Amino acid sequence: MTEVTMTVNGKLMRGEVEGRTLLVSFLRDQLGLTGTHVGCDTSQCGACVVHVDGKAVKSCTMLALEADGAEVATIEGQADADGSLNVIQQAFQDHHGLQCGFCTPGMVMSAAALLKENPKPTEDEIRHYLEGNICRCTGYHNIVKAILAASGQEAAAIAAE
Amino acid sequence: MYEFEFVKPTTLADAIAALGAEEAQALGGGQTLIPTMKQRLAAPAVLVSLTGIEEMKGVSIGDGIITIGGATPHAVVAEAVAGAYPALAALAGNIGDPAVRNRGTIGGSLANNDPSACYPAAALASGATVVTSNREIAADDYFQGMFTTALEDGEIVTAVRFPVPEVASYRKFEQPASRFALVGVFVAKYPEGVRVAVTGASEEGVFRWTEAEAALSVEFSPDALEGLNVSPEGMIGDLHGTAEYRAHLVKVMTKRAVAACIG
Numbered sequence: 182m183t184e185v186t187m188t189v190n191g192k193l194m195r196g197e198v199e200g201r202t203l204l205v206s207f208l209r210d211q212l213g214l215t216g217t218h219v220g221c222d223t224s225q226c227g228a229c230v231v232h233v234d235g236k237a238v239k240s241c242t243m244l245a246l247e248a249d250g251a252e253v254a255t256i257e258g259q260a261d262a263d264g265s266l267n268v269i270q271q272a273f274q275d276h277h278g279l280q281c282g283f284c285t286p287g288m289v290m291s292a293a294a295l296l297k298e299n300p301k302p303t304e305d306e307i308r309h310y311l312e313g314n315i316c317r318c319t320g321y322h323n324i325v326k327a328i329l330a331a332s333g334q335e336a337a338a339i340a341a342e
Numbered sequence: 343m344y345e346f347e348f349v350k351p352t353t354l355a356d357a358i359a360a361l362g363a364e365e366a367q368a369l370g371g372g373q374t375l376i377p378t379m380k381q382r383l384a385a386p387a388v389l390v391s392l393t394g395i396e397e398m399k400g401v402s403i404g405d406g407i408i409t410i411g412g413a414t415p416h417a418v419v420a421e422a423v424a425g426a427y428p429a430l431a432a433l434a435g436n437i438g439d440p441a442v443r444n445r446g447t448i449g450g451s452l453a454n455n456d457p458s459a460c461y462p463a464a465a466l467a468s469g470a471t472v473v474t475s476n477r478e479i480a481a482d483d484y485f486q487g488m489f490t491t492a493l494e495d496g497e498i499v500t501a502v503r504f505p506v507p508e509v510a511s512y513r514k515f516e517q518p519a520s521r522f523a524l525v526g527v528f529v530a531k532y533p534e535g536v537r538v539a540v541t542g543a544s545e546e547g548v549f550r551w552t553e554a555e556a557a558l559s560v561e562f563s564p565d566a567l568e569g570l571n572v573s574p575e576g577m578i579g580d581l582h583g584t585a586e587y588r589a590h591l592v593k594v595m596t597k598r599a600v601a602a603c604i605g
């Protein structure tokens with residue numbers, strides 16, 4: 182076992198892990214942060230997306246030890262300081278961007294990464310950015326709308342496909 | 343995944359030393375290797391992460407040559423070469439998805455030489471040089487068939503040097519589930535001639551379509567390819583497409599790449 186230290190949602194966290202411990206296992210099993218989901222475990226679905234040093238990564242395909250010393254952000258840290266939903270989360274609620282909610286943590290974290298890089302993405306840019314996030318329920322349309330709305334753009338304008 | 347010892351050296355010299363251990367293997371972004379280890383198709387005793395080695399990261403541009411550190415993620419390449427080599431930037435920016443591009447590296451992609459990967463096409467069409475921990479290998483000698491390269495055990499891809507073409511384009515017919523290339527064609531035009539590299543199609547991995555190169559070096563237009571045909575012999579046939587379909591796509595994607603170059 183090796184000691185690992187990382188800042189998770191602003192708090193310094195420490196733990197003992199094996200070489201093979203995945204970042205997602207460390208977050209879920211050791212830190213109890215079960216908001217990050219495991220959908221496929223084969224780097225296809227994006228349910229496990231978190232930010233490491235500001236970049237979206239699939240935490241099922243990164244070793245915990247690779248995040249030693251890093252700043253990690255998960256869905257648990259997304260709400261505003263008073264506990265209310267942040268702009269992206271609120272937009273998902275307002276626009277019915279989720280049904281079962283399984284993909285939602287990854288969707289919100291990917292959306293947050295996108296809006297940081299590109300504050301006013303077009304519909305096409307949003308769809309392209311979400312290529313690695315699979316949703317079995319919504320048909321994506323309301324997710325795209327939610328992200329458009331969260332970026333302060335008109336969401337009603339996009340046509341259903 | 344079986345347990346292993348994890349080491350993360352900060353210098354190339356330490357990485358080379360660590361890879362000298364019995365059953366040691368390099369870890370780039372892990373986007374291929376970690377899934378492979380989960381399936382127990384790889385089970386190294388020591389995993390040597392290359393992601394902490396600063397001298398293997400980043401992009402430098404000068405004198406018509408772009409040098410990309412072997413541990414540079416796809417997302418960084420996509421941004422850094424957008425001005426100097428737009429076709430290469432577009433290729434890097436369209437590998438997998440954003441999370442894959444934030445971790446996956448050019449060195450890992452070239453070392454793996456997946457028959458459907460994108461970077462091998464760019465390296466071969468550009469006549470790139472693969473710089474390793476102990477030598478330099480011309481792209482023409484580097485790719486040796488599906489998942490096979492000139493790399494020896496423990497040899498690290500430290501950098502890749504791309505001569506910048508006059509114009510180039512990569513056209514990828516995406517396999518929508520995996521987002522890899524069903525067929526991808528990279529066309530690059532240099533003063534010495536045109537190079538055409540095809541990925542995703544052949545049982546032998548990435549290859550140069552030399553008939554197309556000759557025709558395009560005489561006349562750089564999609565029409566120049568009209569009389570040519572690719573034989574389905576030796577092409578990959580699977581549930582995503584037959585060998586005939588892939589052979590057909592090679593010509594279609596080459597034409598589109600040329601059209602994009604002149605358009």
Ligand SMILES: Cc1cc2nc3c(=O)[nH]c(=O)nc-3n(C[C@H](O)[C@H](O)[C@H](O)COP(=O)(O)OP(=O)(O)OC[C@H]3O[C@@H](n4cnc5c(N)ncnc54)[C@H](O)[C@@H]3O)c2cc1C
Pocket residue numbers: 224225367368369370371372373374375376392412413436437438439442445446447448449450451453454456458459460461497498499500520521522523
């Ligand atoms: C969902 C998904 C979609 C993808 N889509 C595409 C796509 O469209 N096109 C595409 O081209 N690729 C695609 N990939 C593959 C991706 O580009 C990988 O990042 C890449 O193939 C491997 O790079 P890596 O840095 O992750 O290497 P790793 O997975 O860490 O390693 C792969 C192999 O290379 C060796 N290695 C790693 N770095 C070096 C080095 N510097 N020197 C020597 N050996 C080294 C390792 O030992 C291992 O054998 C996709 C992957 C995923 C998960």
Ligand code: FES
Pocket residue numbers: 218219220221222223224225226227228229230239240241242
């Ligand atoms: S659980 Fe990580 S990509 Fe699906």
Ligand code: FES
Pocket residue numbers: 278279280281282283284285315316317318319
């Ligand atoms: S809301 Fe159910 S998977 Fe997306």
